[in-house]
Amino acid sequence: MIRRRVHGGLYAEDMERLYHGPLPYLIMLIGAGLTVAILTGTGLALSYVAGLAPEGFWENPWVRGAVGAVLWALVVAVGGLYLTLVERKFMARVQVRYGPNRWGPYGILQPIADAIKLLRKEDIIPEAADPLVMRFAPIIAFAPSFVLFAAVPWTESYVASTMDIGVLFIVAVTALTPIGVLMAGWGPNNKYNLLGAMRFAAQELAYEIPLVLAMIGPIAAAQSLNGVAIVEAQRGTWLGLIPRWNIFPQFLGAIIFFVAFMAETGRIPFDIPDAEGEIVHGFTAEYSGMKFVLLLLIEYVHLIAGAALFVVLFMGGYLGPAPINPFAWFALKLLLVILFMMLIRAVWFRVRIDQIMTLGWKILLPAALFNIGFIGIYLAVTV
Amino acid sequence: MNREVIEAVKAEFGEGIVHAVDRRERRVVLTVRKEILHDLCLFLRDRLGFDHLTSITAVDRSRRVTGMRERQLLYYNDFKMVYHVWSYEKKTLVEVRTVLERDDPVVATVTDVWSSANWQEREAYDLMGIRFDGHKDLRRLLLPEWWEGHPLRKDYDLSPGTWFLPEEEPEEFPLDVQKPVFPLDLSLPKKVKKKEVSEMILRIGPVHPGNHGPWLINVKLDGEIIVDIDPQIGYIHRGLEKIAENRTWTQYLPVSDRYCWLTAASNNLSYVLAVEDVLDVTPPPRAQYLRTIALELNRLASHLLWLAAMGIDLGNLSGFFYPFREREWMLDLLEYMSGNRLNYNYGRFGGVIFDVDDKFVEKAKKTMKIFRPRLEEYRDLFEGSRIWKVRTQGVGVISAKDAKDLGVTGPVLRSTGVKADARKDDPYAAYPEIDFEIPTRKEGDVYASYEVRMDEMRIASEIIDQCLDNLPKGPVQMDLGRIEPVGEGISRIEEPRGEIATYVIGDGGDRPYRVRVKCAEYINVSALAHMARGYKIADLIAIIGGLDPCLGGIDR
Numbered sequence: 001m002i003r004r005r006v007h008g009g010l011y012a013e014d015m016e017r018l019y020h021g022p023l024p025y026l027i028m029l030i031g032a033g034l035t036v037a038i039l040t041g042t043g044l045a046l047s048y049v050a051g052l053a054p055e056g057f058w059e060n061p062w063v064r065g066a067v068g069a070v071l072w073a074l075v076v077a078v079g080g081l082y083l084t085l086v087e088r089k090f091m092a093r094v095q096v097r098y099g100p101n102r103w104g105p106y107g108i109l110q111p112i113a114d115a116i117k118l119l120r121k122e123d124i125i126p127e128a129a130d131p132l133v134m135r136f137a138p139i140i141a142f143a144p145s146f147v148l149f150a151a152v153p154w155t156e157s158y159v160a161s162t163m164d165i166g167v168l169f170i171v172a173v174t175a176l177t178p179i180g181v182l183m184a185g186w187g188p189n190n191k192y193n194l195l196g197a198m199r200f201a202a203q204e205l206a207y208e209i210p211l212v213l214a215m216i217g218p219i220a221a222a223q224s225l226n227g228v229a230i231v232e233a234q235r236g237t238w239l240g241l242i243p244r245w246n247i248f249p250q251f252l253g254a255i256i257f258f259v260a261f262m263a264e265t266g267r268i269p270f271d272i273p274d275a276e277g278e279i280v281h282g283f284t285a286e287y288s289g290m291k292f293v294l295l296l297l298i299e300y301v302h303l304i305a306g307a308a309l310f311v312v313l314f315m316g317g318y319l320g321p322a323p324i325n326p327f328a329w330f331a332l333k334l335l336l337v338i339l340f341m342m343l344i345r346a347v348w349f350r351v352r353i354d355q356i357m358t359l360g361w362k363i364l365l366p367a368a369l370f371n372i373g374f375i376g377i378y379l380a381v382t383v
Numbered sequence: 384m385n386r387e388v389i390e391a392v393k394a395e396f397g398e399g400i401v402h403a404v405d406r407r408e409r410r411v412v413l414t415v416r417k418e419i420l421h422d423l424c425l426f427l428r429d430r431l432g433f434d435h436l437t438s439i440t441a442v443d444r445s446r447r448v449t450g451m452r453e454r455q456l457l458y459y460n461d462f463k464m465v466y467h468v469w470s471y472e473k474k475t476l477v478e479v480r481t482v483l484e485r486d487d488p489v490v491a492t493v494t495d496v497w498s499s500a501n502w503q504e505r506e507a508y509d510l511m512g513i514r515f516d517g518h519k520d521l522r523r524l525l526l527p528e529w530w531e532g533h534p535l536r537k538d539y540d541l542s543p544g545t546w547f548l549p550e551e552e553p554e555e556f557p558l559d560v561q562k563p564v565f566p567l568d569l570s571l572p573k574k575v576k577k578k579e580v581s582e583m584i585l586r587i588g589p590v591h592p593g594n595h596g597p598w599l600i601n602v603k604l605d606g607e608i609i610v611d612i613d614p615q616i617g618y619i620h621r622g623l624e625k626i627a628e629n630r631t632w633t634q635y636l637p638v639s640d641r642y643c644w645l646t647a648a649s650n651n652l653s654y655v656l657a658v659e660d661v662l663d664v665t666p667p668p669r670a671q672y673l674r675t676i677a678l679e680l681n682r683l684a685s686h687l688l689w690l691a692a693m694g695i696d697l698g699n700l701s702g703f704f705y706p707f708r709e710r711e712w713m714l715d716l717l718e719y720m721s722g723n724r725l726n727y728n729y730g731r732f733g734g735v736i737f738d739v740d741d742k743f744v745e746k747a748k749k750t751m752k753i754f755r756p757r758l759e760e761y762r763d764l765f766e767g768s769r770i771w772k773v774r775t776q777g778v779g780v781i782s783a784k785d786a787k788d789l790g791v792t793g794p795v796l797r798s799t800g801v802k803a804d805a806r807k808d809d810p811y812a813a814y815p816e817i818d819f820e821i822p823t824r825k826e827g828d829v830y831a832s833y834e835v836r837m838d839e840m841r842i843a844s845e846i847i848d849q850c851l852d853n854l855p856k857g858p859v860q861m862d863l864g865r866i867e868p869v870g871e872g873i874s875r876i877e878e879p880r881g882e883i884a885t886y887v888i889g890d891g892g893d894r895p896y897r898v899r900v901k902c903a904e905y906i907n908v909s910a911l912a913h914m915a916r917g918y919k920i921a922d923l924i925a926i927i928g929g930l931d932p933c934l935g936g937i938d939r
Contacts, residue, residue: 097704192585195607268699271698272921276592277695278920278924347768348699349694350697350698350699350770351770352919352921353919
């Protein structure tokens with residue numbers, strides 16, 4: 001029914017009915033229900049499999065690291081892949097169109113088709129490029145953004161590394177990405193690449209500081225840098241109703257963190273490093289094939305990482321009422337944050353380079369500093 | 384008004400004026416000696432207030448090589464320059480003609496009188512080989528540097544194989560042959576050393592998402608700040624003016640749609656009106672109303688596409704899709720009227736091709752009723768976002784004086800506070816009988832031109848409503864017999880982007896002797912360098928979007 005032909009005659013009224021009728025919302029509801037069911041099932045299955053291992057098996061850091069890496073690789077690869085589909089479908093809903101619907105029912109095979117297409121693309125290195133720099137740039141840019149997942153806890157026990165400096169580690173490895181991106185800007189010998197990389201570096205620099213400063217709130221509340229400890233500090237409720245998530249007392253901090261990680265991710269309204277209307281997707285302009293995919297995936301990996309961090313720091317991580325298991329709670333919250341970012345992307349414009357700098361240095365930085373003072377007083381009063 | 388102009392000019396120049404004709408309402412024709420041309424232009428601008436140069440046309444007056452039947456017109460072996468000058472105050476179009484020798488066609492430049500003459504003189508040099516004494520930057524405009532000959536001359540050899548690439552391919556890639564010449568460098572005295580450190584030349588185009596078609600914008604950058612711009616056009620120059628000389632008058636009708644694919648109705652009607660001006664006929668009232676409806680529907684479709692493009696240029700994907708939804712309805716209506724969705728081919732000499740029925744009236748009314756609230760939706764989507772305002776307010780500011788000097792027309796001119804609209808000032812079709820206002824703003828930035836266009840969309844839908852209410856009965860076409868006009872005709876109409884002027888000459892043959900088209904966006908984008916200097920690259924995209932270029936109209 002939804003695929004009927006709309007144009008070709010005067011169907012103004014039909015279109016009215018189609019876009020504002022109940023059907024799309026029904027489908028979305030069913031989709032949401034299915035998502036919850038799948039996530040809960042996955043979590044239960046994983047718990048069962050993990051329980052089969054002998055006692056003490058999971059305490060071994062090597063095993064944890066290896067299994068965690070594989071698990072996260074799967075999540076990020078498949079998740080990143082399918083996030084493109086989610087984004088396209090979701091934005092299509094916002095923009096009165098259907099989105100991909102040719103491959104599989106409702107287009108669910110579209111990401112696979114995309115991946116195959118990208119894999120088969122010719123890998124072009126321009127004559128005037130610096131081939132070494134150009135080849136290594138995507139790897140150097142992509143690897144650190146992937147490593148940071150080591151310290152993000154799915155649940156109390158599903159965390160690849162239980163290191164005590166967890167959050168600090170995440171911040172440290174995130175700061176490595178701009179090096180790879182600058183290489184991607186320099187290597188191909190293209191002015192658009194260079195401009196994009198310079199913009200990226202400037203933007204990362206401006207927003208790294210408020211990002212870290214906003215993290216201090218949850219860290220101070222938990223008295224720990226460990227991800228699990230930060231989540232555990234948010235257990236319980238106020239008045240038996242409101243969960244003790246950091247987002248409620250530290251609302252300002254949460255906003256600063258959210259805006260800062262959106263800028264780090266480089267998505268609309270902060271997508272000036274790859275503003276396709278101005279500098280033709282910036283530092284990826286000369287890249288093709290898998291190198292391009294790696295550079296493109298940075299955005300999605302950053303998106304997942306930022307959202308995961310936001311959930312851990314401010315939204316109580318894996319905590320939630322019983323019927324849905326913690327694994328699914330974490331994934332659900334993650335999805336919620338990501339969808340919210342997608343909504344912003346769908347309806348906002350892109351800011352200009354000087355405006356984003358003004359926002360970072362003149363508004364977010366003082367606000368973050370103020371926030372630290374505020375959190376200090378709040379914690380002194382309540383704890 | 385016409386007599387006043389003629390008397391003032393005669394009193395000033397006396398012998399220099401060969402003929403002065405009061406041709407019709409709002410049209411004066413002056414034939415002058417070449418020597419006084421520059422002084423006359425200065426006099427027209429400063430003393431009589433003719434502040435807008437509509438078009439510059441070069442005509443080769445020799446006997447044409449091709450062509451079937453030429454009669455009645457006397458041929459001379461020389462060139463004629465025709466300048467059309469409009470006064471926003473007097474609302475009069477003066478046509479200045481002067482004759483140049485065949486062997487050495489040189490005439491004084493008028494770029495110092497109207498800056499908008501710059502590109503038009505370059506074009507005349509490019510296509511007709513006229514040299515302009517005192518022009519600072521006389522390069523080819525539409526054709527590449529290595530092109531040989533001047534195609535619009537009557538003796539240009541059109542036989543196949545002679546007008547492609549030169550025998551030996553140039554060593555460099557043809558794109559790089561043309562070196563950018565930046566306007567600011569030209570105005571600098573030669574002794575001044577140019578700043579060379581930290582300046583980068585970025586070539587935006589010919590294929591770039593921010594360009595609305597294939598054109599190359601050479602941008603000189605200091606960091607991210609624009610120092611100067613030299614746009615290079617001609618990538619889709621199809622030689623439509625030359626094509627006209629090898630088609631019959633009627634055969635050229637569908638070609639005239641294709642100047643710019645977004646404003647086919649205006650383009651077509653511009654040509655039709657020019658020919659009707661020569662033939663001196665007025666179509667029946669029902670045809671006039673139908674033309675008006677087609678023009679306004681076309682305006683709506685064009686403005687909606689502009690809004691969509693503006694959305695995607697500044698990063699808002701939703702802003703791209705919503706206007707397209709309503710544009711579809713406008714195209715549906717135009718399809719109902721003309722049978723086509725893009726190149727309507729709707730106008731005919733002495734009328735329009737098809738009549739409409741009551742069903743169309745009903746559908747159009749319903750569409751307009753649904754459409755107007757939709758405009759408010761866009762306002763929510765665009766103005767509701769603070770980022771839209773900070774991205775467009777105070778960007779690409781141009782003053783009314785500069786806009787007139789640079790020949791900018793249409794919504795961009797109206798956004799500077801000049802209340803100029805050919806629909807009111809120089810009425811055609813059914814506009815004299817319709818009650819509508821002309822929206823203006825004062826700021827002259829991209830946001831102001833956005834507001835002007837939004838208002839224009841509302842007013843256009845109201846005009847359509849009025850036309851539908853008062854649609855007279857009767858025929859929609861006149862029988863004009865064989866079309867073989869003799870003489871000159873000019874039409875000036877308001878297309879969605881500004882003023883499109885068509886100048887035609889008929890020699891009594893079955894083919895036009897000369898057709899000259901000046902589209903609004905052609906002159907509008909020549910003001911880009913002036914508007915974008917000092918802003919950032921991101922602003923350049925917003926400014927280009929605000930100018931609403933359509934490369935078909937620019938390159939023709």
